[in-house]
Amino acid sequence: MDDAKIDVKQILNFEGFREARIVECEIIKLGANGDGLAVHRLHDLPEGSQERTNAIGSSRIEVLVVPFVVPGDKVKVKLYKAQTYYQLCDLVEIVEASPDRDDSLVNCQYFAKCSGCQFQMMPYDKQLLHKQKVIENAYKYFSQLPTDLVPAVDPCVASPLKYNYRTKLTPHFDVPRKKALTELPPIGFGMKGRSVVVDIEECSIGTPVINQGMKEQREIVKDKWASYKRGVTILLRENTSRAANDDVASESKACVTDPKQIITEFVNNYRFEFPAGSFFQNNNSILPLITDYVRNNLRLSAESTDGPKYLVDAYCGSGLFSITCSTGVESVIGVEISADSVRYAEINAKLNNVQNTKFIVGEAEKIFANSLTPANETSVILDPPRKGCDSVFLDQLITYLPKKIVYISCNVHSQ
Ligand SMILES: C[S@@+](CC[C@H](N)C(=O)[O-])C[C@H]1O[C@@H](n2cnc3c(N)ncnc32)[C@H](O)[C@@H]1O
Incomplete structure (x- = not known):
């Protein structure tokens, strides 16, 4: 997967949905949840009209929320759901890429379809700056603190692993209510903005052991898909074994799927045991930090x-x-x-x-x-x-x- 060079244009979240309005816009900034924001000018308000008197500008505008973009991208988007204050959009085409976009960094064939990742096309230092900004804005706009008490936010600490770090994944598949499956269903993660599952064979943020587990579990479902009466969420949890707490050289890993099985993780030579299905932080590489x-x-x-x-x-x-x-x-x-x-x-x-x-x-x-x-x-x-x-x-x-x-x-x- 490291070598994968993905053509983002080929995998945009566009095909398969009914026609809707398509517009061009420029992404101004990223919102706190990582989606891009753009303003689309609809039409000028008539001179002297009440509407224009009440408006902030001279045009009727709409705010567009667009996934998988960076500020400065000029994009073609398709509006698919109107909300009270904004329109949810699919990204259709990057018309002109922002200097902050680098599609050669994307190393997952499902990126821009799967809802799991948002920023693979953004250099990691820019991702960290965005996260810092989210925290700064939260203090600035939502803390209700007087301006002089809003704290400075330190730079974000980088994760040692940028890919292949997640020690837990839960791929799933759906079975339509009161209907039998007629073919192997897609097994994977939710599609961005839709209640549809994207079939995922390999996840670039899962650890190698979790990805091996995913492959094995997919084979099991392939063998018996016709017998499922309802959808299933598959637990994939990494278990680490060491001969002694500080014996890193003896470390071996396995993927566990039984939520009740007791598994082990090590953090700075501390040993933690817990049932595979219960809460534990999912990025072991950053836990010492x-x-x-x-x-x-x-x-x-x-x-x-x-x-x-x-x-x-x-x-x-x-x-x-x-x-x-x-x-x-x-x-x-x-x-x-x-x-x-x-x-x-x-x-x-x-x-x-x-x-x-x-x-x-x-x-x-x-x-x-x-x-x-x-x-x-x-x-x-x-x-x-x-x-x-x-x-x-x-x-x-x-x-x-x-x-x-x-x-x-x-x-x-x-x-
Ligand atoms: C984000 S996890 C953190 C767990 C732990 N600090 C760790 O890092 O492994 C949040 C924990 O809060 C627990 N929890 C949820 N609601 C709670 C409540 N009202 N009172 C106490 N614990 C709660 C959950 O069971 C979960 O273990």
Whole structure:
């Protein structure tokens, strides 16, 4: 796949949909979710008309939302769905490429059809700048902070692996309701903007072992597709084995498909076990950087003199941050809604010989139900699910007023 040179023009998300309005436009910027934004001038408003008096400009315009583009691209797009304030579009053709576009970087034959990736045509340093901008804008426009309190945002830290990093993938296929399949269905991931599955044989962001698992699972479905009565989501999760926690040379990997099977991941020689179907971060290559980053921000490094005495790890899962941040503090208390994950957090603490952690099952706010360590000596790690923390928890957190909060977010807009 590394050698693949993809002609983006050949795979644009265009064929197969009914005719709709096609227009040309220039992409002005990327929105927070990665789609491009363009303004399309429809027609001039009549001189002296009420419409023109009320309008900001002299023309009626529409905002177009276009996937798989970079600012500066001049493109032909097809409008397929009108929303209240904008039109969703398919990208039909790059009429004139932006200097920030480099299609030779695309290394997946499904790019611009599959909804899994957005930026393969953008140099990685530009992708990181875009992510930084998303965070800056979130603070600027949504935090309601006075301008002088809006913080500067540091440059994004790069992932060591740009491709072949995902240790978990869940390809799926659909079976029409109350109908039998008449042929092998497409097995893969959702098409951008449509509820249709794109048939995917290899995923350029999955690890090699996950891709081998995908190949094997596709063969199994091929053998028995006619027997499926409903759609199936296939779990592909990478399992790592080592003779000892720090014996990297002995490492071997396998793909697990049973959600209940217990698997292992290593992070900086810490060992984590958890059921294959439960939550664990999906890019193992960046976990040493993230856990070090969290530790440094909590001021837990050996040189720090102003670190906390105690830690709270809200939404602790199977203990990733509780355990990797446990040295240098007196105690860590983790809270997590999944009893199964808490069980594995306890197992993981033992596996890593960590003795100052305690885990409780419950909604994150349960942490405030018991007498908690003194707020001025306690820092909090927050790693909630995509929807963010709820107000019950946040209100109590604000009242508690810990020494420091380190927030790990997979969606800056949910806070
Ligand atoms: C993004 S994961 C983070 C897990 C862990 N920090 C890690 O990195 O492996 C979010 C976790 O929050 C848990 N969760 C979801 N809602 C919760 C709630 N209301 N209270 C506590 N935990 C919750 C989920 O079960 C999941 O394990």
